Amino acid sequence: MNRIENAFKNKPIFMPYFPLGYPDLETSIDVIEALAKNGADLIEVGLSFSDPLADGPVIQKATQVALEQGVTVKKVIAAIAELRKRGVTIPLVLMGYMNPMLAYGLEKFVRDAKDAGADGFIIPDLPIEESDEFESVTNDLPLIRMLAPTSSSNRMEKIARNAKGFIYLVSVTGITGERKSLAEGLGDLIASVREHTSARVCVGFGIGTPEQAKEVGQMADGVIVGTACVRTIGTSQTPVETAKQFAAEFRSALR
Amino acid sequence: MTTLLPAKFGPYGGQFVPETLMPALIELEQAFVDAQKDTTFRNEFEGLLASFVGRPTPLTYAKRLSEQLGGAQIYLKREDLAHTGAHKINNALGQALLVKRMGKKRIVAETGAGQHGVASATVAALLGLECVVYMGVVDIARQEPNVFRMKLLGAKVVPVTSGTQTLKDAINEAIRDWVTNVRDTHYLLGSALGPHPYPTIVREFQSVIGIEAREQMMRDVGRLPDTVIACVGGGSNAIGIFSGFVDDEQVELIGVEAGGSGIASGKHAARFGDAAKARVGVIHGTRTYVLQDEDGQIAETHSVSAGLDYAAVGPEHAMLRDKERAFYTSATDTEALDAFQTLCHTEGIIPALESSHAVAEVIKRAPTMKKDQVILVNLSGRGDKDLNTVIKELGTL
Numbered sequence: 212m213n214r215i216e217n218a219f220k221n222k223p224i225f226m227p228y229f230p231l232g233y234p235d236l237e238t239s240i241d242v243i244e245a246l247a248k249n250g251a252d253l254i255e256v257g258l259s260f261s262d263p264l265a266d267g268p269v270i271q272k273a274t275q276v277a278l279e280q281g282v283t284v285k286k287v288i289a290a291i292a293e294l295r296k297r298g299v300t301i302p303l304v305l306m307g308y309m310n311p312m313l314a315y316g317l318e319k320f321v322r323d324a325k326d327a328g329a330d331g332f333i334i335p336d337l338p339i340e341e342s343d344e345f346e347s348v349t350n351d352l353p354l355i356r357m358l359a360p361t362s363s364s365n366r367m368e369k370i371a372r373n374a375k376g377f378i379y380l381v382s383v384t385g386i387t388g389e390r391k392s393l394a395e396g397l398g399d400l401i402a403s404v405r406e407h408t409s410a411r412v413c414v415g416f417g418i419g420t421p422e423q424a425k426e427v428g429q430m431a432d433g434v435i436v437g438t439a440c441v442r443t444i445g446t447s448q449t450p451v452e453t454a455k456q457f458a459a460e461f462r463s464a465l466r
Numbered sequence: 467m468t469t470l471l472p473a474k475f476g477p478y479g480g481q482f483v484p485e486t487l488m489p490a491l492i493e494l495e496q497a498f499v500d501a502q503k504d505t506t507f508r509n510e511f512e513g514l515l516a517s518f519v520g521r522p523t524p525l526t527y528a529k530r531l532s533e534q535l536g537g538a539q540i541y542l543k544r545e546d547l548a549h550t551g552a553h554k555i556n557n558a559l560g561q562a563l564l565v566k567r568m569g570k571k572r573i574v575a576e577t578g579a580g581q582h583g584v585a586s587a588t589v590a591a592l593l594g595l596e597c598v599v600y601m602g603v604v605d606i607a608r609q610e611p612n613v614f615r616m617k618l619l620g621a622k623v624v625p626v627t628s629g630t631q632t633l634k635d636a637i638n639e640a641i642r643d644w645v646t647n648v649r650d651t652h653y654l655l656g657s658a659l660g661p662h663p664y665p666t667i668v669r670e671f672q673s674v675i676g677i678e679a680r681e682q683m684m685r686d687v688g689r690l691p692d693t694v695i696a697c698v699g700g701g702s703n704a705i706g707i708f709s710g711f712v713d714d715e716q717v718e719l720i721g722v723e724a725g726g727s728g729i730a731s732g733k734h735a736a737r738f739g740d741a742a743k744a745r746v747g748v749i750h751g752t753r754t755y756v757l758q759d760e761d762g763q764i765a766e767t768h769s770v771s772a773g774l775d776y777a778a779v780g781p782e783h784a785m786l787r788d789k790e791r792a793f794y795t796s797a798t799d800t801e802a803l804d805a806f807q808t809l810c811h812t813e814g815i816i817p818a819l820e821s822s823h824a825v826a827e828v829i830k831r832a833p834t835m836k837k838d839q840v841i842l843v844n845l846s847g848r849g850d851k852d853l854n855t856v857i858k859e860l861g862t863l
Contacts, residue, residue, distance in 0.1 A: 261763040262634065262749060264641045265484045271628060283761045309482055309748040314762025336482045336748065340473070359486035361648060366489065384486060385646035 214302040214330045215353070215376045218252045219411055223428035225250060225461045226413060228306060228437035229444070229454075230257030231290050232282025233273040238450055240290050240297075245454035246440075247299040250462030255333060255435065258287050258307025265335040267388030269438045273445055284315045288327045295328035302330035304355065304376075309336050318348045325352050331376050333357070339370050360384050360400055364407070371408030377433060380404055381416045388438045389419030393426060401430045421464030428465045436461060470499050473662035476788060478781035481661040483751045487641075490648045495663040497568050502670070511563055515674060518592065519549045519559065523675075525682035525842075530812040531828075538835035540828055541687065542815070542845045543679045543707060550584050552818065552847030553675060553703045554656055558585035560671030562593050565652040572596040572647065575654040576640040578605055578633035578699070579773035579820060580612025581847055582656030587621035597621040600639040602631040605772045612851050630766050633699075633776045637750050657700025658780035661751030665781055669705045676710020679842060691842035693718040693831065697823040698794065699735070699773050701780035703846035708792060718793070720831075721783060722823045724769030725796035733768035737779040738787060738794040746784075754781040770799035770859060771819035771852070797826035803859055805829055806849065818847035819855065 218224055227246050231239045243254055259274035259282055266274070291303055305324055312320045312334070324332070331353040337345060339356065346354055353375030358367055361384055371378060380401065383394045394400070394417060404412050414427050415435030424434045440457060447453035469492075474480055481491060501507040515521040524547060528540040545553035558575075565573055573595050577583030583599040590597035599616055603625045606613055616623050629635035637660075644653040653660075658668040683691055694711050696704035698721035711717040726734030737744045737755040743765055747756035757765040757777040769775040786792035797805070802819055805826035809817050817825060824843050832841055849856070 261629065262638050264638050264750070265486075265645065267642075268628075275629075278763060285761075310756070310758065310764070311762030313747050314745065314758060314760065335484050336751070338481060338483060338485050338488050340469075340481045340488065357485045359484070361486050361489045363489055366485075370485070381484075381486060384648060386642050 214300070215253065218302050219432060221466060222432050223465050224252035224433040225424070225458070225465050226253045226255060226433050226435045227251050227440040227458065228255040228257055228435065229440055230259055230270070230274050230277050231287045232259060232277025232280045233441070234276060234445060234450070235280050236282060236286060236290065240293055241451045242444055242454045243294060244297050244299055245451045246458045247294070247301050249455040250458035251301060253302045253304060253433070255306040255437070256287070256291065256303050258284060258305055258311060260308040260311055263308060265386055267386045267438060269442045270387050273441045284311050284320065288323050291324065291329050292327040303328065304331040304333055305329050306333040309334055317345060321348050321352065331355055333379060355379050357381060358404055360394065364403070367404055367407045371404065371410055374408060374410040377411035377413045378404065378408065379435070380412050380414045382414045383417040385416065387416055390417040393417065393423055397427070398430055421460050424461050425464040434465060469662060470495050471663055471666055475665070475782045475785035478754045478784040479662055479665060480753050481751060482748045482753065483661045484645060486645050487648060491661055491663065493568060494564070497564050498663055498667050501564055501567055507563065507567065511560055514559055515556065519555050520547065521674065522678045523547050525679060525686055528813050531809065532832070534812055535829060535832040537832040537837065538692065538839040538841045539837070540832060541683070541691065541840065541842045543675060543842060545675060545703065545844060545846045546815065546817065546821070546848035550581070550588050551850065552581040552585070553672060553706060554582040554585035555588065556674055556706070557656065557668050557671040557702060558582065558589045558654060561652070561654050561667065562589035562595060565595060566593055568652065570650055570652045572651040573654045574598045574600065574640045574643045574651055575656060576633065576636040577601050577656065578636065578775060579771065579818070580605070580609040580616070580851060581773060583621070583623070584612050584615045584619070586654050586656070587616040587619035590621060591619045598643065599623050600626050600636040600643070602626045602633060602636050604631040605633065608855050609772055609851055610854060633772065634764065641750065657702040658705045658782060659700040659750060659752060659778065665752065668702050669709055669782060672702050672706025673709040675703065675706035675844065676708060679707055680710040683842060687840060689840065690714055690717050691840040692835070693720060693841045695720045695722065695824045695827050695841060696844040697722045697774060697820050697846060698779060698783060699724070699776050699820065701783045703844050705780060705782055707844040708786070712791060719786070719791065720827060721792055721794040722827045723794060723796040724771060724774035724823060725798040725801070726768040728798050729796065734796065735767035735769045735775050735777065736796040737777070739796045749778045752781050754784045755779050770802060770855060771823065773818070773820040774823065795827060797823040801826040803856065806856065815845070816849040817845055818849045819852045821846045
């Protein structure tokens with residue numbers, strides 16, 4: 212059984228996002244290890260890009276810092292291998308924009324990521340219209356498909372068909388970032404996605420508190436927390452300790 | 467999923483955007499295709515191009531410049547005389563009419579030099595739309611008069627402090643706003659860039675430049691030009707004038723990028739001129755030549771002209787270059803500033819610094835050509851907005 216399948220044995224799962232290289236490479240590896248060993252079921256490992264157009268200010272700033280710290284695609288892939296060496300067994304899904312992957316070479320990127328121990332890819336600027344090229348080189352590692360509140364029923368069906376791993380449902384019409392309350396009509400949105408697919412539906416964007424996570428977890432198979440994770444850990448004097456608490460807190464809210 | 471119109475120009479173009487925006491792109495493409503077939507829409511657009519924009523813009527024979535250079539005869543397509551002072555209004559008007567058609571009430575736009583921001587604010591006022599313009603703080607400082615103009619026209623100008631604080635970051639912010647408000651907001655993209663259908667829509671709305679210029683050449687000069695020259699930032703004025711001549715294979719098409727402090731300095735925006743830094747990549751929804759580092763991070767660019775200071779070039783230009791239908795070169799800041807002054811002195815026309823790059827190429831090329839040859843240059847905008855920059859660069863006038 213592959214790692215993603217395995218992660219969904221107990222649902223709903225907790226999926227934090229954290230960019231490698233923030234606040235520096237070494238700390239970020241420690242943080243991801245701490246998240247992994249203290250309650251995260253799957254981690255979205257962020258690959259930084261200079262122009263992250265789907266991200267709000269917190270993730271923009273964190274990924275900018277990561278780039279200033281000299282993080283590269285090569286270092287991110289090496290860090291994945293390092294995390295595996297440290298005994299991280301949960302799925303690690305690389306999340307990043309298209310251009311750095313293209314610059315590295317798509318085939319080589321996918322191969323090296325897989326060899327290092329990555330389990331899949333999330334690429335916010337790669338809609339289904341453009342995904343053939345990537346999917347033709349991914350082989351057995353899934354490109355996680357995304358759905359949004361604006362997706363028509365027709366698109367939902369096409370995108371959900373043959374979805375691998377899970378579906379990443381963007382809960383809000385907007386960019387990443389915490390919101391005071393959950394998106395209105397989120398329950399209906401999840402229900403309409405489920406009408407089109409039996410694939411697992413994980414919800415991200417706009418979920419920032421354990422309470423919100425719990426509520427979403429009652430409807431979805433997984434809850435993705437990005438900005439709150441980056442902000443809370445990034446502003447802590449003891450990021451690794453904070454990561455442990457953060458993961459434990461969200462995990463216990465969910466299960 | 468297939469598109470109504472081709473989404474790619476050879477290997478370039480496409481739709482590299484978040485899923486949230488895909489339905490809006492599909493809606494826009496449908497609205498554009500329907501509008502093109504609708505004579506009411508075309509009549510309204512063409513009517514406003516005449517009565518509001520002041521088209522057709524003139525074709526001016528640059529007699530003294532031609533004499534001074536001693537070679538080819540030089541003609542200027544006077545987009546600087548269009549309402550708001552640049553070609554940007556053609557596309558802004560066309561898209562704003564599409565916005566009305568789609569029933570949206572709000573537009574967001576990015577701007578570098580401020581010309582597209584002013585054009586967007588203008589058409590928003592004309593058609594009663596809410597308008598928000600994103601502009602990098604570096605550009606706000608160097609194009610202050612245009613900031614005042616946008617505000618006077620009722621637009622909200624949002625300073626962008628992220629990244630390099632120029633056009634690239636203004637586009638990021640405009641897209642972020644659009645993603646958030648996509649249900650009632652249209653992104654009025656100002657250049658032949660971005661995800662499909664923008665490069666095609668912008669070319670079609672700017673093709674009026676090429677259509678008019680070709681007719682004017684035939685009528686006033688009695689022949690086609692040998693060479694057509696235009697500056698290329700994203701490339702909307704160039705694609706607009708090129709489109710009138712692209713089927714005339716004997717007409718040479720030349721695009722001029724921003725050479726900044728020189729290619730060797732690394733401080734420039736010459737996407738086709740720097741083989742070490744420019745590779746095919748994806749930025750702002752499109753695949754094209756992009757200035758970037760080895761790791762795929764978008765490079766900082768430099769140009770004295772804000773409108774050319776951008777890391778990527780429109781995807782159709784990338785295809786025209788591959789096919790060797792158009793050729794691309796660059797002019798440095800210094801060459802552009804010299805050309806700026808030359809045109810002021812010889813023709814009594816103050817060109818935009820962007821357009822001055824095209825004039826710089828004319829100055830290099832015309833003397834090598836025969837007196838019975840003809841160059842047509844797209845004078846894409848007027849230079850009033852650049853006076854602060856020019857005074858700063860030249861020290862004194």
